[in-house]
Amino acid sequence: MTASSMLAGCASASPGDSTTQPSAPAPVWRDCEYGRCTTLPVPLDPVYPHGRQVSLAVAMRPATLPRRGAIIVHPGGPGVSGRARLASVDRTGLEAFDLIAWDPRGVGGSAPLTCLDGADADAFVALDAVAPGVRAADASLTDAAWLGLQDASARFAQACRDDDAALVDHLSASDQARDVEAVRDRLTGEPLRFLGISEGARVGVAYAERYGSQVAAMVLDAPVAATRPGDPQSAGFDAALVRAGWTGRVQALLDRVWASPMPVGQRALTRPLAAAGVAALLYPGGSGIAALGSALDAAEAGDGAPLLSVADVWNGRTANGNYGGLLGAFRATRCADSPVRTADAALAAWQAEAGVAPVLGEALGPDLVCVGFPAPSTPPTGAAVGLSVPIVVVASTGDPATPYTGAVGLVSDLRGAVLVTRDGDGHGAFRRGAACVDAAVVGALTAEGPGFAVEPQRC
Structure with missing residues (x-):
């Protein structure tokens, strides 16, 4: 399957959504250091869909077996290149899927933001x-x-x-969720299969709240406390x-x-x-x-x-x-x-x-940089819209960067979410030696239809 043949016709957007651009030309894929690369223009501000565009830098590792779909990966941050981290994703069991990631707005090849230097x-x-x-x-x-x-x-x-300044005002999880929808809609045209790690999990929650009916599979690994205050x-x-x-x-x-x-x-x-x-x-x-x-x-x-x-x-x-x-x-x-x-x-x-x-x-120390920023966006509540599959949350009990309590609270707030726990230290749970975690993640991301069941478990 070539990158060009992977492109599907644009799916219809949710009512009132402005992430899609029906008249935009089909993205052109090229070989690059990350695998296959393209750029995807998205509105900086969804209120003005025909105003300034941010060009998202996107990378893909094409399927190595007969293609069954695509998995969109947000490998965390914030502030790090999704394209660069895509190479570190262990695709064992995911070989029949294209893996797609992008540099989030403000990062790397996507309108990079530079402050002091x-x-x-x-x-x-x-x-x-x-x-x-x-x-x-x-x-x-x-x-x-x-x-x-x-x-x-x-x-x-x-x-x-x-x-x-305009970019600084549009870096919220809600803004990034719209970017995920643009990547899904215009690069695959298929229901979303999503793997969000750490900061990427927060973006995934915001996506499910707005576009839940588009979710075919969602796995959130080492999630931040996205829906309620948690342990710092x-x-x-x-x-x-x-x-x-x-x-x-x-x-x-x-x-x-x-x-x-x-x-x-x-x-x-x-x-x-x-x-x-x-x-x-x-x-x-x-x-x-x-x-x-x-x-x-x-x-x-x-x-x-x-x-x-x-x-x-x-x-x-x-x-x-x-x-x-x-x-x-x-x-x-x-x-x-x-x-x-x-x-x-x-x-x-x-x-x-x-x-x-x-x-x-x-x-x-304290976070004083945020003083004087515009009012924050309304945080996600976990009230996913039209979701027909369980969101699988995986977390490590000894995660030093995203405390385990954040995962527990998130599962309580996400309708139908399932928690799979790895007993151990280190940031993240997927591909860290816990068989039940790896099986749940691969099973959820590759399942056909909503019938796949994941049971809460610990290993």
């Missing part, structure tokens, strides 16, 4: 919220360090708006430190670099950067825990380079000191749906987070 970005990510010795519970809006972070965050947000991400990180037995070591190191940043060449390892490095190494579970042990050994001996290097990856910093689009797209996309819009709200949220995650919740 170079030395300005270095200074921003290194800033602490408060002076040494001042804990989140005691922080004040008048503290000098806090005022400095407010000012720096306002400059960061303004830099994003200076780059592309830092609570997952702190819990992972407890399981590793390294809470005391990490707290001591964070306090050390808080009082006196550790020189690393022309830069320094500050508390926020050290916390970012620790958090990033907790993501994968076992292998990351081993790497974290080595990085802590080095930092305790006065060498902060390993942790700073990992923090740079977390923040999207390259070896030449440039930040690309991750730094801005990550924050702006999160702000699109965040309820935080004032410094008072940011302080209260940080203090609450530090209360449940006293190590990394404290050290990673």
Whole structure:
């Protein structure tokens, strides 16, 4: 099956939808580093379907067996390239399906958003919220360090708006769900088979709420708390430190670099950067825990380079000191749906987070970039429309990045959703050695018709 023959006629849109463009030419696929690539113009603002368009950069790995359909993959983020991550999707059992992913709006090849860069970005990510010795519970809006972070965050947000204010205002899960519908409608014309991972799960929930009648299969892996407030991400990180037995070591190191940043060449390892490095190494579970042990050994001996290097990856910093689009797209996309819009709200949220995650919740600091953003979109409720198949939610009990409680709450809110649990650490549950999880995911994504049944289970 060639890429060109994969294209189907456009399915009809939902009433009042503006993601489709009936007069648009059929996308042309070409060979690229990601497999097969094309671009897909979509309205920046659905209220103005004939206004400015965002050109989504899309990639496909064609089926390697006789084709049965397509699976659209949102492999997470926010702020990372879906095309680049498509290669990491293990397609065992999915060989008869094209795998399609795209760079979300604001990322990579899809109208990339650039905020601060170079030395300005270095200074921003290194800033602490408060002076040494001042804990989140005691922080004040008048503290000098806090005022400095407010000012720096306002400059960061303004830099994003200076780059592309209209795009910054249209990065919500609802906006991205419309992009999923455009990809489905104009590149396959088939009912949606969707695999959403982490941030991609939040987009999947928003899609099901608006376009549920188009869903043939949906799997949400390691979902964020999409429909209700859940444990903050830092609570997952702190819990992972407890399981590793390294809470005391990490707290001591964070306090050390808080009082006196550790020189690393022309830069320094500050508390926020050290916390970012620790958090990033907790993501994968076992292998990351081993790497974290080595990085802590080095930092305790006065060498902060390993942790700073990992923090740079977390923040999207390259070896030449440039930040690309991750730094801005990550924050702006999160702000699109965040309820935080004032410094008072940011302080209260940080203090609450530090209360449940006293190590990394404290050290990673508050989210002040969102202050002054337009009012957030209405969050998804889980009230999927016209859904005829169960949404399969898979999650790991020890996920450090998306705490398991978020998956439990999501299943409670999604009508007919089923939870399949992996007992273990690390971000994500699919393809992490749990047979019942892998069977449920592959079975759901490849099922013909609504008869496929997944039972809640744990392995």
